Amino acid sequence: MAKDNMPKTDFRDAILWHLTYTLGKDPDHAQIFDWRMALSYAVRDRIVDRWMAATRETYRADAKRVYYLSMEFLIGRLLEDNIVNMRLADEARSAIESFGLNYRSVLLDEPDAALGNGGLGRLAACFMESLATLGCPAYGYGIRYEHGLFRQSFADGRQHEAPEDWLQQPYAWEFERPEAAFTLGFGGRVVSRDGKAVWEPENFVKSEAFDTPVVGWKGRWANTLRLWSGRAVNPFDLERFNAGDFAAAAENEALARTISRVLYPEDSTEKGKRLRLTQEYFFSAASIRDILRRFLSDHADLRLLPQKVAIQMNDTHPAIAGPELVRLLHDEHGLPFEEALHITQGCVNYTNHTLLPEALESWGEDLFASLLPRHLQLIDRIDDAHAKANPSRKVAARGEGRVKMGELSFIMANRVNGVAALHTGLMKTTVFKELHRLHPERIVNETNGVTPRRWVHSCNPRLSTLITDTIGEGWVGDLEQLTKLEPHIDNPDWLSRFTEVKALNKADLCDWITRDHGLMLNPQAIFDVQIKRIHEYKRQHLNILEAIAHWQEIKDNPGAGWTPRVKIFGGKAAPGYFFAKDIIRLINDVSVVVNADAQTNELLQVVYLPNYNVTMAERLIPAADLSEQVSTAGKEASGTGNMKFALNGALTIGTLDGANVEIRERVGADNFFLFGMTVDEAEARRNVEAHATKAIAADPRLARAVDAIRSGVFSPSEPDRYAGIVANLTGADYFLVASDFSDYWRAQREVDRAYADAQGWARMAALNVARSGWFSSDRTIRGYMADIWNAKSLIGQE
Numbered sequence: 001m002a003k004d005n006m007p008k009t010d011f012r013d014a015i016l017w018h019l020t021y022t023l024g025k026d027p028d029h030a031q032i033f034d035w036r037m038a039l040s041y042a043v044r045d046r047i048v049d050r051w052m053a054a055t056r057e058t059y060r061a062d063a064k065r066v067y068y069l070s071m072e073f074l075i076g077r078l079l080e081d082n083i084v085n086m087r088l089a090d091e092a093r094s095a096i097e098s099f100g101l102n103y104r105s106v107l108l109d110e111p112d113a114a115l116g117n118g119g120l121g122r123l124a125a126c127f128m129e130s131l132a133t134l135g136c137p138a139y140g141y142g143i144r145y146e147h148g149l150f151r152q153s154f155a156d157g158r159q160h161e162a163p164e165d166w167l168q169q170p171y172a173w174e175f176e177r178p179e180a181a182f183t184l185g186f187g188g189r190v191v192s193r194d195g196k197a198v199w200e201p202e203n204f205v206k207s208e209a210f211d212t213p214v215v216g217w218k219g220r221w222a223n224t225l226r227l228w229s230g231r232a233v234n235p236f237d238l239e240r241f242n243a244g245d246f247a248a249a250a251e252n253e254a255l256a257r258t259i260s261r262v263l264y265p266e267d268s269t270e271k272g273k274r275l276r277l278t279q280e281y282f283f284s285a286a287s288i289r290d291i292l293r294r295f296l297s298d299h300a301d302l303r304l305l306p307q308k309v310a311i312q313m314n315d316t317h318p319a320i321a322g323p324e325l326v327r328l329l330h331d332e333h334g335l336p337f338e339e340a341l342h343i344t345q346g347c348v349n350y351t352n353h354t355l356l357p358e359a360l361e362s363w364g365e366d367l368f369a370s371l372l373p374r375h376l377q378l379i380d381r382i383d384d385a386h387a388k389a390n391p392s393r394k395v396a397a398r399g400e401g402r403v404k405m406g407e408l409s410f411i412m413a414n415r416v417n418g419v420a421a422l423h424t425g426l427m428k429t430t431v432f433k434e435l436h437r438l439h440p441e442r443i444v445n446e447t448n449g450v451t452p453r454r455w456v457h458s459c460n461p462r463l464s465t466l467i468t469d470t471i472g473e474g475w476v477g478d479l480e481q482l483t484k485l486e487p488h489i490d491n492p493d494w495l496s497r498f499t500e501v502k503a504l505n506k507a508d509l510c511d512w513i514t515r516d517h518g519l520m521l522n523p524q525a526i527f528d529v530q531i532k533r534i535h536e537y538k539r540q541h542l543n544i545l546e547a548i549a550h551w552q553e554i555k556d557n558p559g560a561g562w563t564p565r566v567k568i569f570g571g572k573a574a575p576g577y578f579f580a581k582d583i584i585r586l587i588n589d590v591s592v593v594v595n596a597d598a599q600t601n602e603l604l605q606v607v608y609l610p611n612y613n614v615t616m617a618e619r620l621i622p623a624a625d626l627s628e629q630v631s632t633a634g635k636e637a638s639g640t641g642n643m644k645f646a647l648n649g650a651l652t653i654g655t656l657d658g659a660n661v662e663i664r665e666r667v668g669a670d671n672f673f674l675f676g677m678t679v680d681e682a683e684a685r686r687n688v689e690a691h692a693t694k695a696i697a698a699d700p701r702l703a704r705a706v707d708a709i710r711s712g713v714f715s716p717s718e719p720d721r722y723a724g725i726v727a728n729l730t731g732a733d734y735f736l737v738a739s740d741f742s743d744y745w746r747a748q749r750e751v752d753r754a755y756a757d758a759q760g761w762a763r764m765a766a767l768n769v770a771r772s773g774w775f776s777s778d779r780t781i782r783g784y785m786a787d788i789w790n791a792k793s794l795i796g797q798e
């Protein structure tokens with residue numbers, strides 16, 4: 001690599017320099033914010049040289065570049081990640097402490113970048129880190145939302161949403177690139193000129209780029225995350241201003257900025273739908289233009305595009321990128337349509353993250369035509385070409401008055417992938433059955449993973465130290481080395497150190513919950529954690545029903561030798577998803593009653609922590625004993641929280657769903673609490689008449705728990721508050737909560753018994769750590785590089 005341009009200043013001096021000259025603060029008067037920013041800039045400086053070297057190396061090698069297009073990047077905090085990857089942890093800590101500050105507090109001052117809803121967005125963030133760690137030349141493309149995922153609070157147990165404002169403060173990691181802007185058209189009409197279709201858009205918006213470097217483990221490579229922000233083409237109307245209409249003078253700018261104003265938590269309103277499609281086109285079109293511009297800066301022949309460019313669409317949200325690339329190649333660069341399509345199909349790939357029909361995007365033709373009239377025409381031609389090549393085909397991107405983004409993505413893609421083996425299999429037999437028949441080579445599996453830098457090394461320093469003391473440091477960059485722990489597990493001294501780590505992590509969590517939430521928890525109890533978006537298919541209501549039944553049974557039989565338990569919940573519901581909001585309220589109502597019960601509260605506590613986010617996950621996962629992964633079989637595409645828990649020594653109670661299946665295969669069936677129906681059994685059960693009522697009638701514990709909810713035990717001032725939940729549980733119960741309850745109860749009691757044997761439990765937990773190395777996102781990205789992108793690493797093995 002080329003030489004660094006950084007002056008060889010001492011790291012402590014660099015912080016002081018930035019405090020003084022970048023922030024303009026006298027050290028005597030600096031606040032924690034100033035110190036955190038100064039530290040961030042000092043770290044960023046060191047990253048920049050690596051970043052530029054990586055870019056130069058990519059140009060020099062004329063390497064194939066990977067472009068990861070995602071509506072969401074759920075990054076969380078970056079300061080610690082960057083410090084750790086740049087190997088600056090010791091220097092940073094001692095510098096910060098020498099200024100009389102607490103190092104942790106400085107790190108915690110950074111707001112989470114919450115530019116995502118859940119798993120899909122967090123996966124994109126883990127992938128960016130692994131791409132850099134592996135030295136794969138890559139760019140992430142997304143939207144620089146001014147407001148990330150809403151802030152959640154509870155009032156009377158109900159979820160309230162407030163805007164999140166991470167950009168109120170300057171963001172230390174980004175570089176604004178006013179020169180890298182594109183003007184994008186929307187709406188208007190398509191006219192014919194000299195026999196050629198010409199799109200005449202009605203409105204124009206500018207996309208402005210903001211770049212954040214993403215550095216990999218040991219700082220050997222850095223890639224770019226480029227986020228687009230909406231700007232007006234003519235931001236300010238001086239004539240209107242001079243005429244006294246001050247608000248109207250800035251209207252253009254306000255409208256353009258609306259595009260990148262908020263992250264979508266749902267899509268339930270008509271107006272919202274239009275904005276969502278606008279956002280999708282906005283960032284896809286800007287990214288495609290940027291990709292073409294970079295390619296053309298050193299290649300002349302567009303036919304080489306598939307050799308130099310791999311585009312990954314993270315779900316269907318960027319699906320319009322395909323037709324947009326066809327449009328640019330055909331309409332603007334003059335390639336014949338078939339060739340433009342062929343080139344595009346050689347570049348584009350699609351990852352599917354869900355089989356739930358309501359989450360598969362489709363757009364009404366009228367809406368689509370009013371925003372993207374030329375793209376609608378091109379989609380028809382894409383369908384025609386597909387029909388011509390596959391005369392027996394029965395599916396199309398356009399049909400029943402809608403544009404179906406899943407079908408479109410599949411037809412446009414070179415490779416289509418699922419995110420866990422079970423999910424990929426179901427893609428082939430359900431939603432994409434027909435397209436899979438036509439293109440049997442197209443669907444591949446790439447089981448998800450998580451970055452071990454953030455999800456073990458940084459978030460669990462005690463476990464990290466123990467592992468490194470035991471097997472050396474190589475595991476951080478090569479997680480499968482964790483298997484080297486196995487021989488140590490039968491050494492009682494080692495196992496007691498392992499147990500000590502968990503105990504201290506639990507004590508830390510208790511301190512934080514007491515300090516921030518005013519609750520005292522029993523640290524001896526099983527810490528049983530369910531953290532994820534609230535959704536019926538994820539079945540938080542199964543968990544809380546079991547808690548109710550457990551509470552009732554403890555009251556019946558207080559001296560039965562119960563294993564104490566703390567049930568911890570975290571997660572947000574989409575603001576318009578009323579059933580999910582009822583589940584939140586029910587959990588909160590149950591927690592009030594159960595925690596106040598002096599007869600049981602030594603044995604059972606229920607805690608719902610508000611505003612779950614990446615930072616909270618980093619606190620909870622290292623302290624968890626039990627990981628709740630209880631979705632209805634066939635509904636959770638993969639899950640990635642499940643992997644984080646296993647890697648941090650929590651045991652899973654879970655169904656045969658998503659990546660649970662692969663986790664269980666690897667950690668061993670004896671070290672996993674399995675319950676519930678399989679995909680096939682669930683499918684069959686739904687066809688059994690009155691399956692829910694039958695299940696309730698067959699299990700008195702379940703019947704009593706449902707009755708308690710129905711009769712207002714947890715909502716005495718409003719007994720029918722949960723009539724909706726009760727009606728669902730005793731009626732359609734599509735997600736089979738009632739039918740899986742008895743087996744869940746059985747598995748939970750097995751957990752109780754297993755936990756009572758402290759040694760046995762520690763052994764199982766340690767085996768989970770030792771055998772979960774395969775779930776590194778480094779392994780996942782290697783899979784994408786080999787099977788999907790045909791991309792090469794530009795750094796050698798260490």
Ligand code: 26Y
Pocket residue numbers: 117118119120121123264265266267353354359361419448636637638639640658
């Ligand atoms: C259409 C729209 C509003 C929308 C927005 C976000 C639809 C879906 C999503 C997010 C989906 C998501 O997060 N899916 C999760 O992806 C993870 C990564 O692959 C999986 O582990 C997880 O099972 C899946 O639910």
